[in-house]
Amino acid sequence: MTEIFGKPLPVIMGQLLIGLINGSFYALLSLGLAVIFGLLNIINFTHGAQYMMGAFAAYFLLNKLGLNYWWALVLAPLAVGATGVVIERLMLSRLYKLDHLYGLLLTFGIALVIQGAFRHEFGSAGLPYSIPALLEGGQNLGFMFLPNYRAWVIFASLVVCLGTWFVIERTKLGAYLRAATENPAMVQAFGINVPRMITLTYGFGVALAGLAGVMAAPIYQVNPLMGADTIIVVFAVVVIGGMGSIMGAVVTGFGLGVIEGLTKVFYPEASNTVIFVIMAIVLMIRPQGLFGSR
Amino acid sequence: MAEVLRISHLNAWYGESHILHGVDLVVNKGEVVTLLGRNGSGRTTTLKSVMGLVGRRAGSILVKGKETVSWPTHRIAHEGIGYCPEERAIFASLSVEENLLLPPRTGEGGMGVDEIYDMFPNLRERRKTAQGTKLSGGEQQMLAMARILRTGADLLLLDEITEGLAPVIVQALGRVIVKLKERGFTIVLVEQNFRFAAPLADRFYVMEHGKIAEAFPAAELQDKTQLLHEYLGV
Numbered sequence: 001m002t003e004i005f006g007k008p009l010p011v012i013m014g015q016l017l018i019g020l021i022n023g024s025f026y027a028l029l030s031l032g033l034a035v036i037f038g039l040l041n042i043i044n045f046t047h048g049a050q051y052m053m054g055a056f057a058a059y060f061l062l063n064k065l066g067l068n069y070w071w072a073l074v075l076a077p078l079a080v081g082a083t084g085v086v087i088e089r090l091m092l093s094r095l096y097k098l099d100h101l102y103g104l105l106l107t108f109g110i111a112l113v114i115q116g117a118f119r120h121e122f123g124s125a126g127l128p129y130s131i132p133a134l135l136e137g138g139q140n141l142g143f144m145f146l147p148n149y150r151a152w153v154i155f156a157s158l159v160v161c162l163g164t165w166f167v168i169e170r171t172k173l174g175a176y177l178r179a180a181t182e183n184p185a186m187v188q189a190f191g192i193n194v195p196r197m198i199t200l201t202y203g204f205g206v207a208l209a210g211l212a213g214v215m216a217a218p219i220y221q222v223n224p225l226m227g228a229d230t231i232i233v234v235f236a237v238v239v240i241g242g243m244g245s246i247m248g249a250v251v252t253g254f255g256l257g258v259i260e261g262l263t264k265v266f267y268p269e270a271s272n273t274v275i276f277v278i279m280a281i282v283l284m285i286r287p288q289g290l291f292g293s294r
Numbered sequence: 295m296a297e298v299l300r301i302s303h304l305n306a307w308y309g310e311s312h313i314l315h316g317v318d319l320v321v322n323k324g325e326v327v328t329l330l331g332r333n334g335s336g337r338t339t340t341l342k343s344v345m346g347l348v349g350r351r352a353g354s355i356l357v358k359g360k361e362t363v364s365w366p367t368h369r370i371a372h373e374g375i376g377y378c379p380e381e382r383a384i385f386a387s388l389s390v391e392e393n394l395l396l397p398p399r400t401g402e403g404g405m406g407v408d409e410i411y412d413m414f415p416n417l418r419e420r421r422k423t424a425q426g427t428k429l430s431g432g433e434q435q436m437l438a439m440a441r442i443l444r445t446g447a448d449l450l451l452l453d454e455i456t457e458g459l460a461p462v463i464v465q466a467l468g469r470v471i472v473k474l475k476e477r478g479f480t481i482v483l484v485e486q487n488f489r490f491a492a493p494l495a496d497r498f499y500v501m502e503h504g505k506i507a508e509a510f511p512a513a514e515l516q517d518k519t520q521l522l523h524e525y526l527g528v
Contacts (some may be wrong), residue, residue, distance in 0.1 A: 189377045
């Protein structure tokens with residue numbers, strides 16, 4: 001059997017795949033955080049709870065309304081994004097003139113409330129959600145078995161990430177967004193409704209978390225605390241990539257997922273801490289993050 | 295002559311500080327009106343107040359007959375006002391061309407991009423520059439003016455456009471103002487550089503302590519020279 005540094009190839013490939021899957025979620029979640037931070041200057045601590053809400057939304061759509069995974073992929077992000085719009089309009093929008101810390105505290109508080117309410121209602125055992133029929137089974141690649149659903153998650157995440165990057169960096173809408181990130185007052189003086197743009201941007205970032213939640217539902221269990229665990233790593237990803245950098249979030253998300261996976265092969269004891277070690281090193285050498293500009 | 299802008303009893307505040315204390319001024323269609331005054335006399339704040347960019351405003355600001363004093367900034371812009379701020383506000387994350395094309399149309403009959411590049415040939419040469427802020431100061435100033443010309447805005451508020459620029463660029467900007475006036479733009483200039491403004495303006499307002507201290511047409515400029523020396527300390 002082929003070996004690399006004394007480890008069998010299928011083991012390495014297996015962990016590489018898990019790394020890419022985790023990386024897909026890191027990328028989607030840190031992308032949403034980056035988009036929100038860029039324009040609102042708020043670190044959205046509710047992100048993990050909103051990811052969890054996406055998974056629950058998929059569960060309810062299936063079990064209460066009989067709408068399958070593909071419906072959930074569209075409807076759950078819309079529903080979760082709508083809750084984001086309400087949060088921004090009712091609460092966040094009152095904090096922009098204050099120190100960033102208030103936004104952080106508010107979103108952290110909201111996350112605790114949401115997670116507490118879900119745990120009270122559904123316990124923490126986790127609810128099952130099965131893989132959609134179309135994506136059951138897998139491909140035998142010779143050196144490893146690739147489940148179709150996992151391939152789909154990686155593909156879909158890449159498409160969403162690159163699509164978002166394209167819109168922000170290459171379109172007129174993205175130019176408004178970039179300009180408003182720099183100087184919202186001036187963009188408004190050109191006649192653009194910046195407060196509305198901020199609301200929709202927050203809604204979009206939150207919807208990305210909801211989408212990640214739907215995609216996660218068949219892989220991880222639908223669990224009120226599923227976001228609380230993931231989001232800590234995602235914050236590390238955002239810090240490493242550079243706050244507010246879109247490409248940074250995407251590249252670092254996938255990259256760190258892979259590094260985490262490979263660490264499991266070569267030095268399993270460090271697999272849970274490797275991302276934080278990298279974060280510490282990056283903060284020492286390049287505090288603005290790998291892709292950050294300031 | 296139709297009034298494009300009529301400001302009456304305008305008061306404005308930044309937080310606790312009261313900056314404008316009852317400004318009254320009128321700008322008619324097709325005029326170039328210059329606000330003179332020392333630093334801190336309230337000229338920039340007057341322009342910002344028109345755009346709704348100060349903390350709090352009271353009084354009346356009629357733009358083409360509509361009361362805009364309680365409107366949000368983006369709505370005011372859609373009455374056809376192009377604003378060029380003192381700090382130029384060129385966006386670093388946008389290329390030169392993206393900066394130029396950024397402002398959306400707010401009215402009919404804006405200038406075409408080619409026409410704008412003819413007016414500012416430097417910008418045509420440098421349109422592919424990836425970062426708007428990589429331009430020289432003069433080029434950034436031209437870009438800040440150029441971008442509001444294609445929106446269809448017919449009232450231009452230009453704040454200190456000659457500040458810190460070489461004489462040859464100041465002259466070029468003077469020729470641009472003349473061309474814009476010929477095209478029918480209405481222009482409010484806030485200027486420190488009296489020699490730049492003198493041959494361009496139809497009327498002058500002199501501001502002091504957040505109020506209009508003096509108002510006179512270009513024809514009376516000669517008689518007012520001594521007075522201006524006192525107000526401006528030049």
